[in-house]
Amino acid sequence: MIHWIRKLGQKFALLTALAIVGALLCATMIRFAPGYGMDERELNPGLSQVSRDAIRSEYGTGESLISYYDHYLRSLLHGDLGTSVFLRRPVTELLKERAPLTAKTVSLGLLTAWIAASGLALLTIRFPSWILGHSATTLTGLLIALPTAVIALVFVLLRAPVFLGIAVVTFPKLFRYQQNLLAQAHAQPFVFAAQARGLTRNRILFRHVVPSVWPMLVALLGVSSSMAFGAAIPLEALSDSSGVGQLAWQAALNRDLPLLTSITLFVTLVTVGVNFVADATQERRL
């Protein structure tokens, strides 16, 4: 128990360090990006020098790098992620507005993908047959070969919900990984021993094989969340769904760096946090 708490503490310290390093990296990227501190409002010939200076001071171009970092981190601690250049609104407000929709679609998509992938993987192991195995491999092979943006377009055409798109993108990878894990575990000597003792196929699969691969499946939960967030960008962008993915795409197209880096930092912390919880659960079980 003490060992587990110590491990948890180490991971939490790592997460905090990542947040600080990530924030500093974002600040550096914004500060040194081409065009930093330039505002098209300055082109207005009607503005006085005082107004121009006021615009420049908004960006803090005159301050030193250390005080720039200090200012950025202090603002971040107070929940101020800056203002979007493109939408002219506070980034925190935009994230508050859009994050719930993305959280909902990603969660629903992941849930659907996990149910489908686990179900199909268990079916192929429980009822091994040439047709089932090859159909599952062909289906997942075809889905893996399609770019996410093409899947998004098909979903726009079918007017299907975005979460199903996320499920379709993550399902084949989840299925392949789970099927490999289950097949490897099913070929272990303890399965043959259990068969020799006369245990039923269901009992062997659900009481012995699945529990043996459980820790790896929990670890997969963390990885699948970053896959699902990645899939949210093209799906939300092309389906015109007003989530964080669409916001990131708009920010990238309009070179809205404060917005884009804040979104990336936010999504990264969410996915790393999910991985952290998955790791902690896995280690607790082990």
Added chain:
Amino acid sequence: MTQRVFRTICCGILGTVFVVGLFAQGFTHYPYALQFREFPNAAPSSMHLLGTDGLGRDFFARVIYGTRVSLLLAPAAALLATAIAAVLGGVAGLRGGWLETLILATADLSMSLPLLFVLIALRAFLPLDVSPVLSVVATFVTLGLLGWPSSLRLVCAASRNLRQSDHLLLARATGYSNSQMLFRQVIPHLRPIFLAQFWISIPLFILTEATLSMLGLGVMEPLPSWGNLLRGSEDFSAMSANPWRLVPLFLLVLTVICFQFVLPSSEELT
């Protein structure tokens, strides 16, 4: 037997597509950006095998040159990612201790990052007036720089096993330095793993480039790639009227499926 036949067929298809991309000039006499302004959106004909696009450019020429961009630069990005994984994984496995913990923790963290978010964030830092060639290079270098973590774990585990091997102990006893051990003993020994990781990364990078380009964040016009050739696909009525515009998608899917058959299975890798 069937698997072998499939692999041979897929190798043939991949080889053909690679050759066509590499020697694009030999298969079409039109440059990819040449406009036939009097024939915009033309249907396939003997003059334009796949018709022309909205700007009157020969679509067949654009597909062929797009094949070159997608299929030749994805291996370059895969090579970069594999090289980073080889050096970092080799050092981590060979040295062990805190360095291994640090490198593995970095790889774990990088793997948990949503790749597409980081990619578009890095891509957006390029100036707006970037040239098409620079956009291609930037896209694939970014892919290569972000694609190493998954390969690193495998390389690290293999070089860790190698650390206690007799021939490495002998090399250490004969006075090899750490860098000599890495480049003369560990990396040549792990060549099959690097090769497998290299092949695995290629389809992944082709697909990521396609998605980025379809979103307008990858390869810039007028340079073609499979991804940016599919950019107009959201206009479903135009697509159903001109189904030959889906040729880049067909080629992309075919190539990735062929890679799946050619790649070693997980059992073969272990």
